[in-house]
Amino acid sequence: MINAIVMIHAESARIPETAQAVADIPGVSEVYSCAGDVDLIAVVRVRDHAQIAEVITGRINKVPGVTRTATHIAFQSFSSADVEAGFSLGE
Structure with a gap:
């Protein structure tokens, strides 16, 4: 699974509609x-890199109200349980 965080700049008058269209x-x-610094943040979860391009450049960037995006691909995820386990002294 590939996770991407997409920072979205949107037209201020259209933020709610833009957010819903992206969520759909x-x-x-x-x-x-x-x-x-950004109006919306979208989390994208897909199976491969080709789908990242399809979802972001093919769909999100074409949503009315979206003016600009910046995409960050996640390499590894951490949760609070993972962090606590990493600092555990074996108690």
Whole structure:
């Protein structure tokens, strides 16, 4: 499974509609509206790199209201349980 985090800049008047349209795309597991440098963050989970291109460049970038994206491919995931286990002293 390939995970990608997509930072999305959107037209401010269309953020809710843009977020819902992105969330409805197959391969997009979550979309967050947020404060900061970007308007939306989408989490994409697909089986291979060809699907990443299809979902992001073929679908997300074409959603009305999306003005720009930046994609970050995840290499490894960590959860709080993983971090705690890594620092455990074998107790």
